[in-house]
Amino acid sequence: MAPESSANTPSTTENRGNIAAASGRRASITVELAERSYPIEIGTGITGELADVLRQEVGDLSHALVIADESIQTHWADPIIECLSSIDNVRVNNTNVPSGETTKSVEHLSRLWDWLLSSGADRRSVLFAIGGGVVGDLAGFAAASFTRGIRFVQIPTTLLAMVDSSVGGKTGINLSGGKNMVGAFWQPELVWIDTACLQTMGERDYLSGLAEVVKYGVIEDAEFFDWLCKNAASLLARDHAALQHAVTRSCQSKARVVRDDERETSGRRAILNYGHTFAHAIEATAGYGAILHGEAVSIGMQMAASLAIDMGLCDESLLTRQTELLTACGLPVQFADADADKMLPVMMRDKKVAHGKLRFILPTDIGNVQLVGDVDPAQVRSAIQAHR
Numbered sequence: 001m002a003p004e005s006s007a008n009t010p011s012t013t014e015n016r017g018n019i020a021a022a023s024g025r026r027a028s029i030t031v032e033l034a035e036r037s038y039p040i041e042i043g044t045g046i047t048g049e050l051a052d053v054l055r056q057e058v059g060d061l062s063h064a065l066v067i068a069d070e071s072i073q074t075h076w077a078d079p080i081i082e083c084l085s086s087i088d089n090v091r092v093n094n095t096n097v098p099s100g101e102t103t104k105s106v107e108h109l110s111r112l113w114d115w116l117l118s119s120g121a122d123r124r125s126v127l128f129a130i131g132g133g134v135v136g137d138l139a140g141f142a143a144a145s146f147t148r149g150i151r152f153v154q155i156p157t158t159l160l161a162m163v164d165s166s167v168g169g170k171t172g173i174n175l176s177g178g179k180n181m182v183g184a185f186w187q188p189e190l191v192w193i194d195t196a197c198l199q200t201m202g203e204r205d206y207l208s209g210l211a212e213v214v215k216y217g218v219i220e221d222a223e224f225f226d227w228l229c230k231n232a233a234s235l236l237a238r239d240h241a242a243l244q245h246a247v248t249r250s251c252q253s254k255a256r257v258v259r260d261d262e263r264e265t266s267g268r269r270a271i272l273n274y275g276h277t278f279a280h281a282i283e284a285t286a287g288y289g290a291i292l293h294g295e296a297v298s299i300g301m302q303m304a305a306s307l308a309i310d311m312g313l314c315d316e317s318l319l320t321r322q323t324e325l326l327t328a329c330g331l332p333v334q335f336a337d338a339d340a341d342k343m344l345p346v347m348m349r350d351k352k353v354a355h356g357k358l359r360f361i362l363p364t365d366i367g368n369v370q371l372v373g374d375v376d377p378a379q380v381r382s383a384i385q386a387h388r
C-alpha cells in the first residue's frame, strides 16, 4: 500500500464561506477560478430571475443555443426558452437529445456539431445545456470543442447534475470500453439550479443522485454525513428545505475541491472519484444505462470501503455507517452481476491509472480519504466479491 497523498485539507470557516444570499430566495456560491470564476445560483421556482442574472453574468448575449433532454423540453426547457426570448435582441435556437446514458456518444456529439453549424453559431454564441448529467457532459463537450470553444451555461434538472456534474467543468462522452474517455475541462459561465425541477423526477433517477451527495460526506464533510444520516427521510420525501441544504452543501464541497485543483493534477480533485474506479467498470460491463451512474457509485463506494478495510486503512465501522446511510437513501449496496474478470481490464483504463498501476481513492474515516497507489489486484478482486 502506498498512500500518495493525504488528499484532504481541513474544512475552515474561510473555505466553507463561499456562499452568499443572492436574493431572498436564492443562494449563490462562487467557483473561484480566477478569470474562469463563475456563480452557482440555487433556489426554488426562480425562472423569473434568470434574465437579470444572465444580463449580469453572461455579457454580450445575442445568440442562445439551447440543448435539452427531450423528456423535459415542455416542462422545464420551454419556460427557460421563453425567458431567453424575452431578453432584447436575443435569437434562440433549440434542439433535443434523447434521454439516457447511451446519448453520451460520438454520434450524438457529431449531430450537435452539425446543428451548431447550421444554426449559425459563432464564437459569441452561448450554449445552454438543460437536463441531467448526460446533457451537461455531452453539450458541455460540444461547447468546449465547437470552433475550439464557445461559452456555455449549465441548467441541471436532475439531483445528480445539480450536486455534481454541472459544476467543475468536466465534459465528455463515453467509449464502449470506458466511461468519459473523450472530453475536456471546460468551465461554464453560470450554473442555474432550480430545485423545483426535482419534483418531476422518476424515483430511481432521483435516488441515484443521492449517491453523489453521500460521497461528499465521506470524502470531506463528516458534519454533512451526520446531517444526512438524520435527514435521509426528508430527502426521500423531496422536502424543499432539506433539498436546498443538501444541494447547497454539495455544491460548496465541489466548488472548494475544484478551486483547489481544477484539472485534477495535484491529486486533490481525485477525491471526487471516490467509488468511481469500481463504478465506471460496473457501468461499462453491465452496458451503459443498465445500472445508473449513481447506483454504480453507491456500489463502488462500498467496494472501495471494503478495499480500505482489507488494506488496514480504516475499520469496519466506516463500512457499517456508509451501508446504513446508502440503504436509508434507497440505494443499492451490492451488485450480483459484478464480474471481477470483466471489470479489472476496464478498471485499468481508469484515468487515475499511473505507469500502468491502479490508484484508488480510499477512506480512512468518515470525512477523510487518501489517493492510494500500487494496490494488489487480489485485494481488488476480494472487494468486488464482497459486494456481489
Ligand SMILES: NC(=O)c1ccc[n+]([C@@H]2O[C@H](COP(=O)([O-])OP(=O)(O)OC[C@H]3O[C@@H](n4cnc5c(N)ncnc54)[C@H](O)[C@@H]3O)[C@@H](O)[C@H]2O)c1
Residues within 6 Å of the ligand: 069, 071, 072, 076, 099, 100, 101, 104, 131, 132, 133, 134, 135, 137, 157, 158, 159, 160, 161, 164, 165, 166, 167, 168, 169, 170, 171, 179, 180, 197, 198, 199, 200, 201, 202, 205, 208, 209, 212, 293, 294
Ligand atoms: N461531469 C461531471 O463532473 C459528472 C459528475 C457526475 C456524473 N456525471 C455524469 O452524469 C451522468 C448521469 O447524470 P444523471 O443522473 O443526471 O442522468 P441523466 O442525464 O440520464 O438523467 C436521468 C433521467 O432523468 C430524466 N430527467 C432529467 N431531468 C428531469 C426532471 N426534472 N424530471 C423528470 N425527469 C428528468 C432524464 O430524461 C433521464 O431519463 C452520467 O453520464 C455520469 O457519468 C458527470
Ligand SMILES: O=C(O)C(=O)C[C@@H](O)[C@H](O)[C@H](O)COP(=O)(O)O
Residues within 6 Å of the ligand: 164, 168, 170, 179, 180, 212, 269, 270, 272, 273, 276, 351
Ligand atoms: O468532478 C469530478 O472530478 C468527478 O470525478 C465527479 C464524478 O462524480 C464524475 O462522475 C466524473 O465524471 C468522473 O470523472 P472521470 O474523470 O473519472 O471520468
Ligand SMILES: [Zn+2]
Residues within 6 Å of the ligand: 164, 212, 276, 293, 297
Ligand atoms: Zn460521479
